[in-house]
Amino acid sequence: DSGVTQTPKHLITATGQRVTLRCSPRSGDLSVYWYQQSLDQGLQFLIQYYNGEERAKGNILERFSAQQFPDLHSELNLSSLELGDSALYFCASSPRGELLNYGYTFGSGTRLTVV
């Protein structure tokens, strides 16, 4: 157990639908990152939140949005789903300060299948 909890583990939904992925960061970590992993694209950075505020955006589609709540958990909302959105979605968290010993801790991911 990495300490980063992602739910659900698997999600199957139809095109056009909307889903919410949830992430609880490791205790004490203020930063949450969302990554998309597909076979042909590798690990792509989507968005980062730090202590409730958006810190950085990557190649996140307009149909996707995220937020980080006061208790530091985060949700990634994916809407108007397309077949191409099928992928593994990972959440990672990191502490403020020294990276070298702790780094970014990843959750076990949510496998999204759009049919």
Add this chain to the structure above:
Amino acid sequence: QQQVKQSPQSLIVQKGGISIINCAYENTAFDYFPWYQQFPGKGPALLIAIRPDVSEKKEGRFTISFNKSAKQFSLHIMDSQPGDSATYFCAASRSQGGATNKLIFGTGTLLAVQP
């Protein structure tokens, strides 16, 4: 400038051999270089990391070699074992003050260690 290039895409090594994976980066502002190991169905897990003020870091059978002038770093796995068979990702990040920045990942190397 944000890219991290990783090679080879796949690697087959005999048990007991040395596995070598290489990465190159462009952004000289990067100051944190981790390697992640990912098994099928799992999230990436931090293996070892280095900062640019040292040229080598060793942890057990895993060694990072870092060449700042060439903007390259590599992972060496000594005495490779079948249990090391996984996908390995290099990554780079730029820390800003007390908060950490997003990780930019290489495209991954699928390592197979044959018994």
